[in-house]
Each structure stands twice: as structure tokens, then as C-alpha cells.
Amino acid sequence: MLRGLFKLTWVELKIFLREPMGAIGTIGVPVLMFVVLGRIFQKRAELSADVTTFVAVFLPIFATILIALSNVLSLTAIISIYREHGILKRLKATPLRAQTILITHVIVKLLLTVATLFLLVLAGKTFYTAEVQAHPLSFAAAMLLSMLSILSIGFVIASIVPTARFAQPVGSVILYPMLAFSGLFFPLDALPEPVQVAANLLPLTHAVGLLQGIWTGGAWSDHLWQVAALVANFVVCTVLAGKIFRWE
Amino acid sequence: MAATNVIEVTGLRKTYGKLVAVDDVSFEVREGEIFGLIGPNGAGKTTSMECVEGIRKIDGGAVSVLALDPWKDSQELQDRIGVQLQQAQLQKRIKVWEAVDLWASLYPSTVDGDRLLEQLGLDDKRDAWFMTLSGGQKQRLFIALALIHDPDLVFLDELTTGLDPQARHAIWDLVRDIKTRGKTVFLTTHLMEEAERLCDRVAVIEHGRIIAMDTPAALVREHCPERAAIFQADGEVDAAVFERIPGIASVDSGDSGFTLKGRGDDFVSEVIHAISESSIRVRDFRTETPSLEDVFLKLTGHSIRD
Numbered sequence: 443m444l445r446g447l448f449k450l451t452w453v454e455l456k457i458f459l460r461e462p463m464g465a466i467g468t469i470g471v472p473v474l475m476f477v478v479l480g481r482i483f484q485k486r487a488e489l490s491a492d493v494t495t496f497v498a499v500f501l502p503i504f505a506t507i508l509i510a511l512s513n514v515l516s517l518t519a520i521i522s523i524y525r526e527h528g529i530l531k532r533l534k535a536t537p538l539r540a541q542t543i544l545i546t547h548v549i550v551k552l553l554l555t556v557a558t559l560f561l562l563v564l565a566g567k568t569f570y571t572a573e574v575q576a577h578p579l580s581f582a583a584a585m586l587l588s589m590l591s592i593l594s595i596g597f598v599i600a601s602i603v604p605t606a607r608f609a610q611p612v613g614s615v616i617l618y619p620m621l622a623f624s625g626l627f628f629p630l631d632a633l634p635e636p637v638q639v640a641a642n643l644l645p646l647t648h649a650v651g652l653l654q655g656i657w658t659g660g661a662w663s664d665h666l667w668q669v670a671a672l673v674a675n676f677v678v679c680t681v682l683a684g685k686i687f688r689w690e
Numbered sequence: 691m692a693a694t695n696v697i698e699v700t701g702l703r704k705t706y707g708k709l710v711a712v713d714d715v716s717f718e719v720r721e722g723e724i725f726g727l728i729g730p731n732g733a734g735k736t737t738s739m740e741c742v743e744g745i746r747k748i749d750g751g752a753v754s755v756l757a758l759d760p761w762k763d764s765q766e767l768q769d770r771i772g773v774q775l776q777q778a779q780l781q782k783r784i785k786v787w788e789a790v791d792l793w794a795s796l797y798p799s800t801v802d803g804d805r806l807l808e809q810l811g812l813d814d815k816r817d818a819w820f821m822t823l824s825g826g827q828k829q830r831l832f833i834a835l836a837l838i839h840d841p842d843l844v845f846l847d848e849l850t851t852g853l854d855p856q857a858r859h860a861i862w863d864l865v866r867d868i869k870t871r872g873k874t875v876f877l878t879t880h881l882m883e884e885a886e887r888l889c890d891r892v893a894v895i896e897h898g899r900i901i902a903m904d905t906p907a908a909l910v911r912e913h914c915p916e917r918a919a920i921f922q923a924d925g926e927v928d929a930a931v932f933e934r935i936p937g938i939a940s941v942d943s944g945d946s947g948f949t950l951k952g953r954g955d956d957f958v959s960e961v962i963h964a965i966s967e968s969s970i971r972v973r974d975f976r977t978e979t980p981s982l983e984d985v986f987l988k989l990t991g992h993s994i995r996d
């Protein structure tokens with residue numbers, strides 16, 4: 443069913459690395475930012491316990507979510523460029539399916555993300571003293587699930603935006619409010635009831651909840667509801683994207 | 691035994707908003723033939739072809755390709771057809787060999803990609819990025835991609851546009867070769883010479899409707915049956931001699947000599963007969979036979995290049 447998936451993924455990965463800013467932009471910049479930010483806060487950590495919490499709890503989650511969001515934006519940008527330039531139309535005249543093309547780009551993004559995270563962890567080990575309570579594999583699983591669920595929002599946007607110029611603002615308009623109400627920056631309990639309900643409908647909120655929980659050593663059984671929400675979001679968005687996918 | 695139809699189109703209609711691009715178009719393409727669609731810019735050639743390929747959804751009528759519904763059975767159909775689109779792009783930084791390799795991985799069975807590139811004169815561009823290819827080279831790559839899986843039915847939308855004469859001849863050979871191997875070809879072209887040389891049958895489309903369809907020779911016979919004999923004669927000649935030639939339609943005499951127009955397969959020999967009967971001394975005898983270009987001009991009222 444997913445004929446061509448492996449070849450296409452391999453080709454897309456090579457193409458991506460050939461882009462002038464490809465590897466540096468996606469892998470280099472986040473790692474550099476992480477190190478610089480960490481350096482700055484590390485110095486203050488000696489003064490305040492709050493900052494330690496910030497570095498130990500907030501920063502990893504924030505980095506994960508930011509990577510996920512940048513993946514969404516880059517996915518929508520690539521697909522809309524392919525659509526605008528008629529590459530998708532050419533691919534339609536082959537046995538390739540829309541899903542295969544989307545999944546290909548997801549795999550490329552995940553591979554790059556893994557590379558980025560690997561470097562981040564290395565950098566973290568070098569520069570941070572903060573203790574990590576989470577089991578690495580457990581946290582990796584939570585990340586993978588969150589990443590896929592957030593990316594699936596990107597499928598839907600990527601399936602319909604006509605041009606690359608549209609993709610960026612549309613993506614931002616949808617993603618940044620989600621980020622604001624995800625509970626990452628301030629606790630949701632502080633918000634009025636209706637806003638809380640709305641926030642709980644957003645997949646990002648559940649991603650943040652799950653990541654925070656697992657990162658601080660929580661058990662998966664305490665987060666079943668969030669896992670279910672993320673899986674449901676992924677399934678709905680993927681099916682919807684397959685239905686509304688426009689080739690040109 | 692009648693050949694089976696590989697493509698059957700009945701009453702095809704396609705609109706873009708208010709614009710009716712294709713209206714009540716019907717034709718069939720028989721197994722093993724080369725069928726050409728010709729018509730001026732914007733006539734609806736690409737639209738018709740893309741409806742048949744399953745790339746565009748039709749608004750009315752019925753289309754059947756290899757006994758499949760091109761829209762509903764798109765997946766199954768794509769395995770068996772090869773498509774070259776009039777306008778297409780690939781990823782900027784994909785290499786030529788990677789594109790061929792990728793396409794090869796999409797189909798159950800394929801031909802030798804390197805040989806195909808060689809036939810199309812692209813072997814020295816194997817490692818070039820798509821974005822660095824010239825227009826004609828891109829065109830040739832797309833033809834390679836259409837043929838990589840040796841499909842039963844090949845669609846070529848303006849197959850030689852932008853190609854130099856050498857490449858054009860190479861591709862004509864390739865298309866004839868496809869036909870020799872029993873495959874079917876459906877093409878569009880703006881070159882009447884190309885249609886005449888390659889196509890077993892052509893359909894002329896204008897404003898979204900088919901206005902004529904037959905073999906090139908039959909179209910010429912039907913729409914432009916007149917041939918012309920043009921010559922210069924020495925001394926005084928009585929034009930009345932020519933008026934008696936069977937099938938004669940017009941006799942013109944000017945500074946450059948006589949132009950006789952008439953119909954019938956024997957017309958030219960009748961002219962020669964009349965000349966020798968009357969012992970007229972002739973310098974410079976030539977004939978003009980109408981071509982598909984003339985048919986096109988007559989049917990659409992303008993040249994294909996307008």
C-alpha cells in the first residue's frame with residue numbers, strides 16, 4: 443500500500459540536506475539556542491531555585507514543543523511548494539498515494555528531530571547539572587506520540603493551503619494560540635472555565651500535559667486520558683487529510 | 691476483427707467555474723494505435739487528456755481507460771499508464787538518476803533506466819540536479835519517467851515542444867518503437883508535421899469540441915481535396931486547354947506562370963497529359979499537395995501557431 447515509501451524518504455532526506463540552509467537551520471540553530479539559553483540560566487541557577495526548575499522542567503518541554511511546531515511549519519511549507527510548483531500533480535500521475543507523500547515527510551522530520559535531540563542531550567549533559575527523573579525511553583515515547591499528533595495538524599493544513607506564502611501565516615495563526623493555551627506558560631486552572639474547556643480540546647495542551655508528567659517521573663497510567671486525546675487527534679487529522687488532500 | 695478500444699470517452703464535459711473547457715467530447719483510442727489530439731491554444735487538449743489520465747475529475751459524460759474508471763480506479767490505472775504532462779516540475783535538487791530510480795521503485799516491473807536515459811540523450815546528465823537542466827532536458831527526463839515501467843498506454847502532452855530537431859527525431863523514433871511493441875499512444879501536438887508522421891488517427895479540437903476526427907490522409911482528402919500544379923510555359927499558351935482537364939477547379943495565370951487547381955487522385959497526371967497533348971514547352975513544373983496544416987487552417991480558420 444505504501445509503495446515507494448522507502449525510496450521517496452531516502453530521496454527527500456538527501457534533497458533536504460542539499461538545501462543551503464537545510465541541515466544548519468533545522469539542527470544547528472535549536473542546539474545552539476539551547477546551549478546559549480542554558481548557559482545564561484545556569485549562571486543564575488545558583489541564585490534561585492526557580493531558575494533551576496525552569497531549566498530542569500520548562501526548557502525540555504518547551505524545546506520539544508518548539509521542534510514539533512517548527513516541524514509542522516516546515517511540513518506545510520514543503521507540501522505547499524510542491525503543490526504550487528506542480529510537483530504534486532506529477533506525483534499524482536503515479537501509483538503514489540497522498541498518505542505516502544505525507545508520511546515520507548514526517549519520517550524525514552522525525553529523523554532530523556532525532557538528530558537534533560541527540561545533540562541536545564549531549565549538550566545538556568555537558569552544560570547542565572540538573573537531574574533528570576524521567577526514563578529516557580519513556581520520555582522518547584511521549585515525545586514521539588506528541589510529535590506525531592502535532593504533526594498531524596500539519597497534515598490537514600498542508601493538504602489544502604494553495605501556496606507556500608499562505609502556509610506560513612495559516613500555520614502560525616493556528617499553532618501559536620494553541621501554544622499560548624497549552625498550559626506551558628501558565629497553569630490552566632488560573633483561567634476561566636470556558637477557556638479551560640476550549641484549551642482541553644487542543645491537542646497541544648495534552649501534549650504538554652503528557653510531556654511534563656513523564657518528564658517529572660510520572661507514570662503513563664496517570665496520563666491515559668491525554669494519550670487517548672493525542673491518538674484520537676492523530677487518527678482524525680490523518681484521515682481528514684487523506685480525504686481533503688489537494689494535488690494542485 | 692475490430693481492435694479493442696483502450697480509451698472510450700463519451701460526452702465528456704469539464705468546466706472551470708463558468709468556463710466550459712471541454713464540452714461533449716467523444717472519441718475512442720484503439721489498442722496499438724497512435725492517436726493525436728490537435729487544436730489551437732486553450733482548445734481543451736490538456737484538459738481532455740488529464741480527465742482521461744485520472745488527474746482531473748470530470749463534470750459530465752463517461753470515460754473508461756483500460757476498462758477502468760480513471761478517477762475511481764486511479765491507483766490501479768496508474769500502474770498501467772505512463773504520463774508526460776505538458777507542465778510539470780520535480781524537486782529542485784533531485785538528481786536525474788534519483789528521479790528515474792524513484793519512479794522505477796513505484797511500479798511492479800520496469801525497463802533499464804540507464805538505457806532509457808541513453809536513448810533520450812541524458813546519460814551525461816545522470817548526476818545533474820533537476821533545477822540545472824535545460825527546458826528540453828527536463829522534457830526528455832519527463833518522457834523517460836513516462837516510459838520507465840513500459841506501460842501499455844502512454845500519454846504524451848506536447849511531447850516535442852521545446853526540443854531541438856535532433857531530439858525531436860529521437861523521440862519520434864521512440865514513439866514509433868512503442869507502437870511497434872504493441873502499445874498504445876495518446877498524444878497532443880502543435881506540430882502538424884509530427885501529427886502527420888506519427889499518428890494513425892487525429893482528432894481536431896476547438897473551443898472544447900471535436901470538429902473532425904480521422905486518419906491524417908482521410909482528413910486531407912475530405913477537407914482539402916484540391917491539389918495544385920504550378921508551372922511556367924514557353925510562348926503563347928491558350929488557357930482554354932486547361933479548362934477541359936477533368937476535375938479542374940481553377941486556372942490562374944500570372945507572371946510566375948500557371949497555377950492549376952483541381953480535385954481527384956488523377957488530377958496531376960491529367961495535367962501532365964494535357965500539357966503533352968498540346969505540345970506545350972514547360973519549364974519548372976511542381977505540384978502542391980495539401981497537408982494536415984491546410985486542413986487545420988480550413989477547419990479552425992487560423993494557423994495552429996496563432
Ligand SMILES: Nc1ncnc2c1ncn2[C@@H]1O[C@H](COP(=O)(O)OP(=O)(O)OP(=O)(O)O)[C@@H](O)[C@H]1O
Nearest residue numbers: 706709711729730731732733734735736737738776
Ligand atoms: N486549472 C485551470 N483553471 C481554470 N481554467 C483552466 C485551468 N486549466 C485550463 N483552463 C482553461 O481551460 C481551457 C482549456 O485549457 P487546456 O489547457 O485544456 O488547453 P490546451 O488545448 O491544452 O491548450 P495549449 O495548446 O495551450 O496547451 C483554457 O481556456 C484554459 O484557460
Ligand SMILES: [Mg+2]
Nearest residue numbers: 735736737776
Ligand atoms: Mg495543453
